[in-house]
Amino acid sequence: MKLFVSPHIRRLIDLALDEDDLTFDVTSNIFFDGKVAKANLRAKSDLVVAGLPVFKAVFERVDPELSWKFDVKDGDFVPNGTVFAHAEGDACNMLKAERVALNFLQRMSGIATLTQSYVKALNPSDARICDTRKTLPGFRELDKYSVAMGGGANHRFSLSGGVMLKDNHIAAAGGVKQAMAMVKGSAPHTLRVEVEVENFDQLEAALAAGAEIIMLDNMSTADMRKAVARIREYSGDRVIIEASGNVTIERLPELRDVGLNFISSGALTHSVIAADISMRVEMG
Numbered sequence: 001m002k003l004f005v006s007p008h009i010r011r012l013i014d015l016a017l018d019e020d021d022l023t024f025d026v027t028s029n030i031f032f033d034g035k036v037a038k039a040n041l042r043a044k045s046d047l048v049v050a051g052l053p054v055f056k057a058v059f060e061r062v063d064p065e066l067s068w069k070f071d072v073k074d075g076d077f078v079p080n081g082t083v084f085a086h087a088e089g090d091a092c093n094m095l096k097a098e099r100v101a102l103n104f105l106q107r108m109s110g111i112a113t114l115t116q117s118y119v120k121a122l123n124p125s126d127a128r129i130c131d132t133r134k135t136l137p138g139f140r141e142l143d144k145y146s147v148a149m150g151g152g153a154n155h156r157f158s159l160s161g162g163v164m165l166k167d168n169h170i171a172a173a174g175g176v177k178q179a180m181a182m183v184k185g186s187a188p189h190t191l192r193v194e195v196e197v198e199n200f201d202q203l204e205a206a207l208a209a210g211a212e213i214i215m216l217d218n219m220s221t222a223d224m225r226k227a228v229a230r231i232r233e234y235s236g237d238r239v240i241i242e243a244s245g246n247v248t249i250e251r252l253p254e255l256r257d258v259g260l261n262f263i264s265s266g267a268l269t270h271s272v273i274a275a276d277i278s279m280r281v282e283m284g
Contacts, residue, residue: 001148003074005057012138013058016100022062028095037091037281041105043078044276048116050074050149051108052085054142058101063093075112075149091281098279107136108146109275115150115268121249125256127263128153132244134266143269155264163193164215170195176202180209194242203227207234215264218245221254228259 043049052074059066066089078084087094118129130153135143144154156162165179173179176195183193194213195206200223206214207230216227224243231239242262243255255263 001145003051003053003145005053006141008141009054010057010061012142013054013061013100013104015138016103017058017061017097020096020100022096025092025096028092032091032095032283035091035283036089037094037283039087039094039279039281040083041085042278042280043080043082043084044278046080046113047078047109047275047277048112048150049076049078049084049105049109049275050112050146051105051142054108055101055105058104059087059089059094059097062097063090065089066093066097077116091283094281098281102277102279103274104142106274106277107139107272108142108149109277110272111143111146111269112150113275114272115147115152118249118252118265118268119151121252122256122263127255127258127260129268130155130242130262130264131268132264132266133158134270136269147268150268152268153262155262161191162213163187163191165193165195167196167198167217170202176205177209180206180211184210192240194240196244197227200227200230203230207231207239211239213240213242215242215244216260219243221251221258224255224258224260232259 049072052070056068059068066087068085068087070085072078072084115129122129131144131147132155140157144157148154163183165183170176170179173182187193192212194215195211196215196217197203197206198217214231216224219227228241231241240261242264243260244264247263247265
């Protein structure tokens with residue numbers, strides 16, 4: 001998977017640069033005006049790197065003459081202490097771009113690193129870890145790309161990416177059967193229908209109504225095993241099975257052999273800690 005620095009991402013970069021007000025960096029101009037500098041990036045903890053194209057795009061937006069060379073690529077594991085990128089150019093412009101570029105890179109690498117830890121905790125398993133829409137507003141494209149760089153899978157990118165019947169929809173319709181009938185009469189045939197179930201009555205209704213994806217929401221591991229067995233008995237491998245709710249990294253080992261296809265966790269993006277990366281500038 002390769003990240004395209006889309007017009008939306010470029011707008012994010014411009015917003016971040018505007019927020020940092022680059023019009024006049026008083027401090028850097030006093031010390032470095034007109035000087036050429038070299039810079040490098042160093043990992044200050046073990047991490048999975050993600051966001052190098054965005055990092056580079058920030059510097060290019062500030063000064064197209066700034067040149068970065070990377071020793072790694074997105075998705076690579078970078079051990080603590082590793083110097084993995086190098087640059088040379090105008091010192092003041094480097095320092096203008098530094099914080100904004102690192103903000104993107106550290107968040108994205110933090111998501112990739114956390115995702116990889118979830119993937120490792122789940123393996124060996126046929127199930128895949130996936131994200132949710134619990135992303136930083138405006139950053140969904142970057143957050144979900146970072147999950148993929150950590151070895152995870154992406155759930156739908158937006159509301160238009162699939163039909164998902166959750167508790168509010170089911171309650172409004174009067175039950176799973178009624179909700180399924182409503183979406184089948186209106187939803188495009190190209191979209192799969194996923195139903196969130198919290199108990200076995202809802203599960204039976206979802207199966208009978210022809211759900212293509214069933215999400216087991218906040219179920220105990222024992223109940224998940226029973227639900228998976230029932231789904232496979234009823235529909236073979238036709239139905240995709242997802243688990244969500246109360247998914248912690250500590251719980252993943254007990255979910256390895258339940259028979260799930262996907263395990264989704266909002267924590268991959270809503271509770272991430274930024275990776276620790278430093279940029280050191282030296283006069284050329």
